[in-house]
Amino acid sequence: MTFEPAAWPRRLRSQDWYSGSSRDVIYHRGWMKNQGYPHDMFDGRPIIGILNTWSDFTPCNGHLRELAEKVKTGILEAGGFPVEVPVFSASENTFRPTAMMFRNLAAMATEEAIRGQPMDGCVLLVGCDKTTPSLMMAAASCDLPSIVVTGGPMLNGYFRGERVGSGTHLWKFSEAVKAGEMSQEDFLEAEASMSRSTGTCNTMGTASTMASMAEALGMSLSGNAAIPAVDSRRRVMAQMSGRRIVQMVKDDLKPSDVMTRQAFENAIRTNAAIGGSTNAVIHMLAMAGRVGVDITLDDWDRCGRDVPTIVNLMPSGKYLMEEFFYAGGLPVVLKRLGDADLLHKDALTVSGGPIWDEVKHVQNHNEDVILPADKALTQSGGIVVVRGNLAPNGAVLKPSAATPALMQHRGRAVVFEDIDDYKARINDDALDIDETCIMVLKNCGPRGYPGMAEVGNMGLPPKVLKKGITDMIRISDARMSGTAYGTVVLHTSPEAAAGGPLAVVRSGDMIELDVQNRRLHLDIPDAELADRLAAWTPAHEVATSGYLMLHQTHVEGADTGADLDFLKGCRGAPVGKDSH
Structure with missing residues (x-):
């Protein structure tokens, strides 16, 4: 595809690094060319940072390098210049003392990676619990055009004919062992069935909840949240998101345009409908603080109080994310909310249009997975x-x-x-x-x-x-x-x-x-x-040095999102001074 700079409505941020013939520009551009990029890649086309939270220590995100290649393809197809950027990956199942301590560090590091490098837009490639909010917090602080691509949930687990939900059955089996109802040998045998494919937890745990929050906020393409990690449609979603971010840069469609109070209220009601994780409360409060939207705990209670939980998934129900996807996924839930006048239908999404346009024609393919309101798991499902x-x-x-x-x-x-x-x-x-x-x-x-x-x-x-x-x-x-x-x-x-x-x-x-x-x-x-x-x-x-001291000194309470006090607010992403 031939790129036409004249078709763009404004000078792009990356051109301050790469356009022209000054010594500083040649310094930046010349070093990039050692990777084999042809000269016309620096002709003013948008540079898209693919912020990848892949890590071998983050098994939920172990397939994100493959997804990054599909994102790159989409960006190239749309006339952009993709650049993959590894960022801090806070793994839920390996980090000690807890991954949550590093969510804010990951957000801070990613924010400065965006601000300090020549990106015009960002693809947030996330999955495991803290990777989604940390990158969304960073994107909100910088306010460059950004789109979320999640890695998707793993396939259903099965043990002796029973569905096994990652995490949920870990707790159940562990309690059964302590109660003398299950042997340690059986527990070890069940371990192999809990995580039988790449991807995040297959229950409505925090990872799938935050993927749903990203979609309900309008920060991902419609349908993104529930596609299984190994399904070919997950790769299609990655490629289409790569195409879409290029147009978002052209339109200057930023997180602050999408993550509005209406969007947050939509997401809070969605969390009630899906029986989402309590962790979403802390993450959403932190994200709202970054983008400058005044959302409080009272909003969580007010917005979710009368919303029935209609998604029959573990840990609240009996099914797993695979069935949720086959039933129609989050778009069906959003349509139900809209039909019940519980959705701000005109809230803008990264698609460039209102959220209602994305979901108003979808169908529910399994009413035992996405329940009718009169058969809800609970009529007051909100946090x-x-x-x-x-x-x-x-x-x-x-x-x-x-x-x-x-x-x-x-x-x-x-x-x-x-x-x-x-x-x-x-x-x-x-x-x-x-x-x-x-x-x-x-x-x-x-x-x-x-x-x-x-x-x-x-x-x-x-x-x-x-x-x-x-x-x-x-x-x-x-x-x-x-x-x-x-x-x-x-x-x-x-x-x-x-x-x-x-x-x-x-x-x-x-x-x-x-x-x-x-x-x-x-x-x-x-x-x-x-x-x-x-x-x-x-x-x-009480710590006396290192990040731990910084964290303990500056972390706020859970009731406001447990962010570091000096990170709140949108600081933007101006081009800094070049010292070369």
């Missing part, structure tokens, strides 16, 4: 935000994964001061606990863990599991995996390490959870609570 003297800034709970009988409960607290305390005591039959108690875990928030690990869905004590009990109320300042389930109150803010009321809960205190009335209450006199807080001193480890 619940509870407040009270135990969580002044709020805490969250996922109703679709909870036990209805526990949604209003008063119980005796059994407190674990941190995750090590929990691990040391939980399997002891002498632990004073039964199924009526409320398990409380402290010092696992953004500062305390540090990084806010997915430990909030504490496994139940064996002495309770052996009674056949599968759920208890658990409260913490931690997160839980999107693949997990249970009546779990998370993200309690302020966190214990910041001196929040959670820090002073004692075993034996009575706690009341009332989901219907959005209440989480520590049943002690106000004066006693004040005295305990006044006497409190931090118990968590």
Whole structure:
């Protein structure tokens, strides 16, 4: 394809690096030519950065190099110049102490990779949990034309004829082993069935939730979220996205044009309809903070409160992402929301048109996977935000994964001061606990863990599991995996390490959870609570150097997205001074 610079409405950002004959331009262009690029590739055509989170240590993203080649093909077909750029990849299943601690570092590093290099537009090649929000946060901060391409979920797992959902069955099988209902040998055999193809979790865990959030926000092409990783249509999606980003650069269609308040409200309602991960709350709040949209926890409760959960997927339901795709995927969900007047139909997407135009004609091919509203898993599927003297800034709970009988409960607290305390005591039959108690875990928030690990869905004590009990109320300042389930109150803010009321809960205190009335209450006199807080001193480890110190010093609370305070806001992507 012959590129015609005159067809472009403005001078591109990359031309400040590559157009002309000055010494500095020849310096930049000449070094790029050592890779074999012909001179006419620098004739003013848009340079597209393919920001690739591939890593052998990020197995969910292990196929992204293959997808990057399809993106390149699409960019070349549309007259662009593709440049693949490896960026920080925060793997959920390998990073310690937790991948969440590095989400903000990945976003910061990617933002500066965009800002400091001659890109006119970006393809965000993502998959594993933190890679999607970190790159979207970076793109929002720079506000260059950007499009999301996710790697897609892995194929269904099967073990002895039963569907096996990645993550979800890990928790179930682990509890079954502790209860004496499954042997360790069978557990090891089941391991091979959990991840039988490349791709992200096949449940509606955080990875698939964030892929759905990207699509509902309008930041990916319609249908992107659910295509299995190994399906040929995933590669077609990558190639079409490569074509589309070139036109987006021509039109100067930026994240700030797409990620509006209406788009965020669409995504929040979508999260309720799909039974999405509680992790989406933190990531979406952080993304909104980057693009400058005022979204709060109250918006999550308000927008999701009356939305039924209609996607029958684990951990809330029985199917997996493969069936969701065959049923029609997220476009069917968006159409259902639109038909129920729960969608801002004119919200702009990266397609250049309104979201309703993308979904208004789609059909549901399996009503046992995407349910009718009158057969919803729960009629109020949105993330619940509870407040009270135990969580002044709020805490969250996922109703679709909870036990209805526990949604209003008063119980005796059994407190674990941190995750090590929990691990040391939980399997002891002498632990004073039964199924009526409320398990409380402290010092696992953004500062305390540090990084806010997915430990909030504490496994139940064996002495309770052996009674056949599968759920208890658990409260913490931690997160839980999107693949997990249970009546779990998370993200309690302020966190214990910041001196929040959670820090002073004692075993034996009575706690009341009332989901219907959005209440989480520590049943002690106000004066006693004040005295305990006044006497409190931090118990968590405080870093004195490195990124960990930066993180602990600047991380904000979960109630505002747990971003670093100095990264909030859209800083843009101006061309810097050339020092050569």
